[in-house]
Amino acid sequence: MAKSDVKVLGAWPSPFVMRPRIALNLKSVDYEFLQETFGSKSQLLLQSNPVHKKIPVLIHGDKPVCESLIIVQYIDEVWTSGPSILPSDPYERAIERFWAAFVDDKLFPSLRLMRGAEGEEKKAVVEQLTESLVLLDEAFEKCSKGKPFFGGDGIGYIDIALGSILGWLRVTEKISRVKLLDEAKTPRLVKWADRFCADGAVKDVMPETDKLIEFNKMLMAKMKGAPPNQ
């Protein structure tokens, strides 16, 4: 398939955009990464995702696929010669889908709440986040069955869903001066996170924490209406 046959519309800081990129890398599929300009939405984006107007969008041929986890499943189902992202057993698939949904429904919203949270509110959100991460740490034990990833020997669906949050998790840890991934409370996830970030399919796509912190500063400044720092 020619490179221009597969396009990903996105932006480098977005954890959701990372997901299809990791999936395509796992499948060794070449693609064109079209980055949206921060603060505006391209015609192509508005045409390809008229309902939500959000990134990521995968454009395969000329057909758009939207919603990051739906895109990952699509990639898994189309490029069957590469390693499988979801297992073949229906029960295992249901478990993987459950935990990926958990990341989206519980972790991401809590992480967003950390932004600007202080005092009691911050304490409550940190507690929520820690609780969720502890549950995922336990899930890792069951899903990995002694292997390096949730998916087993190689990166799988939950790895992609959860791993994509690591960049922003680390930014939150630095900015809010909290420890979320902790050797005491989530020992398995701490080690898994290092393995995930070092993986060939991930390392060029995972943004550096420092770059994300800079990006976050700009975001916060824009949100407050002040001019961004140079």
Add this chain to the structure above:
Amino acid sequence: MSNEVVLLDFWASMFGMRIRIALAEKGVKYEHREEDLRNKSDLLLKMNPIHKKIPVLIHNGKPVCESLIIVEYIDEVWKDKCPLLPSDPYQRAQARFWADFVDKKVYEVFKGVWLMWAKKGEEHEAAKKEFFEIFKILEGELGDKPYFGGETFGFVDISFITFYSWFHAYETFGKFSIEAECPKIIAWVKRCMQKESVAKTLPDQKKILEYAVQLRKRFGLE
């Protein structure tokens, strides 16, 4: 191989209804257990310790949670009859997209109307506007097809039709008519209701209205 299927459910839950329809479409025999949501059973708390919610499908002792995940599971296990998802990956992605839309947006505007029932004037109008914006998007997606799935009843139809049982309640409290604004949706509803799996699953709308009234009193919204 034994095939024990138990469904932990609540009669008025649109999410639980999805499972009953899917199992009926596949002709799967199962044990239906009604939960009292104010007094959840030990079994429910054991089978869904994370969310403690229904529906939960227990297949040979192993729990599956989250309604759309359960429907996909049912489709994959009982794959020889009545496919609920298309076989083409692009069509499957579209089906998942629209079912996800129903989960995110329809449920959201339903909640919006619920909360706005007691309010009047501008806020009521705003909630009503949002409600119909979402319904019109769905109407657009349905187009002239008999079902969201095309010629056959499928995943998106299952995800949305269960909300029909609550239409009368919402129309009563929201003081609007869904048929007047979205006739194609109602036409689609009537088509779906001709299917035995749907007609036998969806509870009577008047019963849902009675239940909704009770709930509102309980939450002090009356």
